[in-house]
Amino acid sequence: MKHNKKRIAKMVDELVTYMFSIGATDISINISDEVDSYRIRLESNYLNKYRKNLDKLQKYLNYDKQEEMEEYYWELAGDSDVDTELTLIGMMTDEAEIDYNDDRIKITLRRNKKG
Amino acid sequence: MGRRDSKFIFMAVFSISLIAFGFIVDTPEEILHGIVRILVESDILISDYIGIGGIGAAFVNSGLLTLIFTMLLHKLEINFNGPAFASLFIVAGFALFGKNLFNVWFIVLGVYLYARFHKDKFSKYIYIALFGTTLAPIVTEIILNTSLPMHTRLPLGLFTGMSIGFLLPPLSTYLLRVHQGFNLYNIGFTGGLIGTIYVSVFKSYGLLPNSRVIWTTGNNALLGIFLAVLFFIMIALGIFMDRNIKHSYKNILGYSGRLVSDFVLLEGFGPSLVNMGICGLIGTIYIVIIGGDLNGPTIGGIFTIVGFGGFGKHPKNILPIFAGVFLGSITKIWGINDPSIQLAALFGTALAPIAGEFGWYFGVLAGFLHSSVVLNVGVLHEGLNLYNNGFAAGIVAAFLVPIIQAFRKDESDEA
Structure with missing residues (x-):
């Protein structure tokens, strides 16, 4: 697969853009290049008034992987500051975990190296 | 029956209904004769297959091509979500004026070769292949309508078609960034660019396609009834499938529509079907109201x-896009029911996400600009890019979106 690392960077870009949109002011990101996969871990605060949005975030990031969508549309991830592409991130992800409480959120995404 | 199966069956039944309609309105002999004419004649814009081969042949061509691609998606185990319906319906639509059972395969083969070149699965590129058949007329034009000897034009036509397919994946993905997903017909934009380059080279060697307009009239009653029945069935089916249709449909109306807005995935097949049917009725009613022609x-x-x-x-x-094109017809030198302007209104809805994201007034502005731009860009590719409106919409979106964003109130100002 071409541009694999660029795709990881785009996914992170999209997540950061989303976190800013829900009022984040303190975001920590860790990206690890593991044997069979890449793992993105994001921890952040957020404004509680956006808590109802997080159900949708959970739904979007847990969509089944769709390689045919990724191959065509991956360049759009993280590209707009007026809209989000979270469904696309879900389609680029093999496994997603989202934990949150009143003011903190923790997201872990795993993306296999082999498509 | 799984959800994937029900969506596949819907597309298969839709394709068969097109074929059946063809056989209802014309005899098998007329259809066979008409399909042969469709296969051998030029396909450049605007070539109405109803005018070339008759209603029956045009619909059988459309139904067969859609059915073959539906089976291909099923075979490749593609999820029948929003893009699957978009790509199959666009094939069904353009198989009434430009795509046929002969000219699409070379581009598909080119995309396949690209996947093989990168040792990748063809299924990953299937949407690019389906949408990419926008440049299919170039194959017909070279093989069947140039004065070159057969031993030159046959390999040249095949190579041209396959090379276009080979170039489409990297170009189409890259060009998304130019309009940020605000032009839904991104491959039209890509096809316009490729078509411009190819036609420029061909022109340099004296190869120039002859422009033409084949545009049928007088079939509004028959075709209007067929479309109305089709779309009402889709709406009824969608309502039957989703008990919570009001809520789901309201959600659909809330999306901007910018790529990637997959309503089938986000809200389900039922509400999407209702929306598809309603959008189809709006398009049909628009053409009838402005005194336009229902044809290929x-x-x-x-x-x-x-x-x-x-x-x-x-x-x-x-609707704001339609309003923008209509507004243009009042102030500009052309009429609202000129063939190119009828198409500009229908296909100009590629810019719908601009209205969805920035407000209806910007949608009206986009439609207004699009109706002028689309009349001016076709000459670049000499009508060989079927999605000429997608090409124009890409230019309009690339022009408008950064300007709107630059003067839009930033969220940091709102705090």
Whole structure:
């Protein structure tokens, strides 16, 4: 697969853009290049008034992987500051975990190296 | 029956209904004769297959091609979500004026070769292959309509078609960034660029396609009834499938429609079907109200709106585009029911996400600009890019979106 690392960077870009949109002011990101996969871990605060949005975030990031969508549309991830592409991130992800409480959120995404 | 199966069956039944309609209106002999004419004649814009081969042949060509691609998606185990419906309906629509059982395969083969070149699965590129058949007329034009000797034009036509398919994946993905997903017909934009380069080279060697307009009239009653029945069935089916249809449909109307807005995935198949049917009715009613013609090209436009009714378009974001084109007809030198302007309104809905994201007034502005731009860019590719409106819409979106964003109130100012 071409541009694999660029795709990881785009996914992170999209997540950061989303976190800013829900009022984040303190975001920590860790990206690890593991044997069979890449793992993105994001921890952040957020404004509680956006808590109802997080159900949708959970739904979007847990969509089944769709390689045919990724191959065509991956360049759009993280590209707009007026809209989000979270469904696309879900389609680029093999496994997603989202934990949150009143003011903190923790997201872990795993993306296999082999498509 | 799984959800994937029900969506596959819907597309198969839709394809068969097109074939059946063809056989109802014409005899098998007329259809066979008409299909042969469709295969050998030029396909450049605007070539209404109803005028070339008759209603029956045009619809059988459309139904067969859609059925073959539906089976291909099923075989490749593709999820039948928004883009699947958009790509299949766009094939169904353009198989009434430009795509046929002969000319599409070389581009598909080129995309396949690209996948093999990168040792990748062809299924990953299937949407690019389906949408990419926009440049299919170039194959017909070189093989069947140039004065070159057969031993030159046959390999040249095959190579041209396959090379276009080979170039489409990297170009189409890259060009998304130019309009940021605000032009739903991104491959039209890509096809316009490729077509411009190829036609420029061909022109340098004296190869120039002859422009033509084949545009049928007088079939509004027959075709209007067929379309109305089709779209009402889709709406009824969608309502039957989702008990919570009001809520789901309201959600659909809330999306901007910017790529990637997969309504089938986000809200389900039932509400998407309702939206597809309603969008189809709006397109049909628009053509009838303005005194336009239901024929191959306009039904192509209507089917494309229907397909993207599962992938970005809904009444709230397409109506401002129609209004913009209509406004243009009052102030500009052309009439609202000129053939190119009928198509500009239908296909201009590629810009629907601008209305959805920035407000209806910007949608009206986009439609207003699009109706002028589209009349000016076709000459670049000499009508060989079927999605000429997608090409124009890409230019309009690339022009408008950064300007709107630059003067839009930033969220940091709101705090």
